[in-house]
Amino acid sequence: MKSQVSPSAFQQALAGGQPVITAEISPPRGGSVQHVLTTADRLRGRVHALNVTDGSRAVMGMSSMAVCRLLLERNLEPVLQMGCRDRNRIALQADLLGAHALGLRNVLCLTGDPVKAGDQPGARPVFDYEAVRLLRDVKNLNRGLDALAQPLPDGPTALFPGCAADPQLPSWNGLKRRLKRKKEAGARFIQTQMVTDLAALRRFCRELAAPLALPVLAGVFLLKSGKNARFINRMVPGASIPDAAIARLDAARTPRAEGLRMAAEQVAAALEIAQGVHIMAIKAESSIPQILDLAGVPPLAPAIVGSVVPRSLAAEPR
Template structure:
């Protein structure tokens, strides 16, 4: 059992953080940032072409983290690979020692830096979860045996408690549960009343940890950019005004993130921290939120 699974089994308040792999062959900054998080989070998420922007392979980046004793969660999307490639990558990830997978559909190509590339989307997130379950049982997508051994991957999924379609949210959440999701990481949360409603109406009794997405806002301009460019996100005017009035907006953003962690702690089983290009500030946010260092032993 890995540290992340162990923490889930022990019903600990879970802390994960997102780190972007490099755009190029030098992983130095990624590794330095991940080292800072080593005893502060249960696992580090490595993104897989987030926002359809080219980055190093999430599997390769996760392996580099493993070599340094840092537990990764490897994000895998269905956007860029067909079923053959997805199965090959999942088998390769397992052989390299990667166990935690976050199964995602993937952002649309038009949002990224290769808008003329061809999307695949043969499998979206639910079918990707089903595929992982199949591989774990020792069979490929065509129900043929894996002659060289089954996998044992610990798969999770994304969830958006702030979705405008409550019925759609419930349907997708239940489908992911049935497909074998063992944990859920949410999109950026700003409405904690909606998160509370989700926990008490949709996720109640599911016995799977839900981690609330906490995003470090660097300025009012940053918040407005996210509202404009990230689907489904609506950062409230009160937060934007607070950032506008602050003498030091980044410090105010750190305070807001710490406050949100405290709110989440009373509602769900963990938080997933996103601090794009400022991941080194995550320990400061956790200190302010009175979250102690983690013993991964």
Template sequence: MFDTNHHASNTWLPAPSSRFRVAAQSGEFLITAEVMPPKGGDPSRMVQMARQLKDWVHGVNITDGSRAVLRMSSVAASVVLLQHGIEPICQVACRDRNSIALQADLMGAQALGIRNILALTGDPVKAGDHPSAKGVFDLESVRLLKLIGSLNRGIDLNHQPLSDGPTDLFVGAAIDPQCASWSGLQSRFERKLEAGAQFFQSQLISDFDQLEKFMNQIALDCQKPILAGIFLLKSAKNAQFINRNVPGVTIPQHIIDRLDRATDPLQEGIQIAAEQVQLARQLCQGVHMMAVKREDLIPNILELAGIAPLAKAEVVR
């Protein structure tokens, strides 16, 4: 028989406060990095990569079916990181779940100790490895931001109270300062800001003049941290692949030429990424590091850019 007089809440221990949230709200220069969940049931490689980032970043992004390619659930992968003492930023995309499932996963994330969410619309199904799957898109990123704000106030999407308590999720959104439509970029950014985004992570930045223009003209008074996307280019071929396959991103020819001329293209890519981190430090409030399958090199990039591990930086303060 179940003891109906026992209340689980009496023994429920809250998750520790979010290091990322505290840093964001205190005005620190933020550093995040992206790691993909495994394609399968063994998370050991993901954990290995994330462990190497732990002392260098405020949070590790866990992607949610990025490019519509099948991977482990971002919520499950985020919990695995928490079990290893690594703070996740759990991406939640609208493509694969209706509004009921999204709310269920967000409440579940709260219960499991996840505190940081990046709200995304999600890439089109046809772009991925299961093109015959059905996209849901019951919501999109702006409505998802509003939904999370509502859950944080203890109200569901149907305007009913959450009888077992609100969530406490620190939610952010994606931006693309290189968007071809300047008015569209401004409108979308302002809508996400009004919907409750507390931080912004950008797509891969290749045009830092455009980033500066965005920061000075659109984001000047937003008072929320903006993290510039820094991508490790491993070779000229890698850069050319991005130019062909990533909409809205154009790696400049002079960068491709540097990689092509280099005797060690990977080391040159590390140098380029470090230079870009230094540029970003002058323009915005943080960097979001991406180094697909070579996340272990992110500390090298940050060190070359003059950024100390977080523990050492905190001692200096």
């Protein structure tokens, strides 16, 4: 049995082969959401969806699910990140059901960054699941079954799962095997880590993603200075910003402006290779429209920025 919920604008754009733009939003490290909502509003009409991080780099922040629901209420389409580091399988299944009930459809299933990468290294990691197991649970829930293969009393969920991948991993065979497992587990799209090697991205899309019929959103990171780039290389798992890019930032009279130009160049180049891009501009999300302008990416058509609130929830009392 399948859910009859209509696909969202993000899902339709992916299925239709359109160039897709997403942007990353970090939940606040406090109880107020005003800043994050103001930032999200500035991206209205420029991105298909806003990807809300879930304890990225093992740094505490507000619940991704709460921010996603608030975005949905503002008619902005969210992608809920869900990592396995902080929850066991019971909590993960509970959150997936809760996300569906709240009208959230897009879920990026992640294993999660190690606790030692964050600001609370004394925290106890869970890792009861990893990304493939989480994807399988989403697939089961969408078939109307729980993790024990028991029927859900209210029918199937309507979640749209995606996965992450790093095209620059040194083990190509390992990357190929894991991506195949994610596809078999139910992944419907790929969001990559930051990619600076376009040849690696091209090979990844052509040899791995295309045979699996998985659309790729290539990760583009806004670098603010050479110092910022070196910090990212040191602190972000898997990051590998080349020395040439760092030298370009160091030599720039205005490093921030140079970073914007570099990000725009990467967006334009990635859109020639992958179906879309995922822009990460930590604490500078308001710069994303400028990056898109520099890259020659026009605002979205009005039809794409129509209502994203599921019909079953649109009439709910507030």
